[in-house]
Amino acid sequence: MEKELRRLPDSELEVMQALWELEEPICRAAVEEKLAQRRLAVTTLLTLLTRLSDKGFVRIEKDGRRSRYVPLVSRKDYQAAQSRRFVQQVCGGSISAFASALCDSGLSREELDELRRLLEEDAL
Amino acid sequence: MEKELRRLPDSELEVMQALWELEEPICRAAVEEKLAQRRLAVTTLLTLLTRLSDKGFVRIEKDGRRSRYVPLVSRKDYQAAQSRRFVQQVCGGSISAFASALCDSGLSREELDELRRLLEEDAL
DNA sequence: ATAGATGTACTACAAATGTAGAAGGAGACT
């Protein structure tokens, strides 16, 4: 971890989320299906995948006419990197500001308790 | 809280951070000084302040030739809103994914402990 | 081989973002 990954724009992140949820090898149709609610034009999706490839987040494997899309960045690494970014950039690196923000974020008491519990476990 | 605040682009957020750290009334020069390391052209800073005003994050008070800048969104509200966004958008709303991300984020053991402690306190 | 279906590559374009020069108004100094 600690990969210093750039933040992806919203649309591209949505595509990555879809890729992360799918089983490889991933074809365009599968991504499309996963993002069905978005109702993106096929070409739009292809554009986003190409941009993700340009940014090094995805490898496009040509298989004749078809293409396969392979995530090169793991969801875990991305989330970790962005968490760091968030604490630094939004909370100015202040853990107390971060904690307050979480408490006021609208997360339920249960969710906050769960978070605390998980942090405790991982601390072991 | 719960104000559903849009995410600000990096440059604008930096300016907001400066505003939040300054005492009102805030003049351009003060912001400039606070952001000295950025070495922004004066006009660039003014553009960013204007955009923040357009987005409702700042009120520009004319005082003759000078202008004063008043943050209309509190740092706390912004941080809370963005925390929510982060958990939803990046972690897909999964608290466990969020917890893992934090553990792998590069935050030190001490910082994670502090976070846990603060969440506990606030839970009371 | 031919026509329709499919899939990708190119091109396009508006809006948002990052950054800044040019121009013009209002005080300050002489």
Add this chain to the structure above:
DNA sequence: AGTCTCCTTCTACATTTGTAGTACATCTAT
């Protein structure tokens, strides 16, 4: 009053992001 400063408003422009149409290659079923 004339000029120098300082400040802000306008305008500008490259890049990024969101979204999609058009053109062309390939497959598939006649």
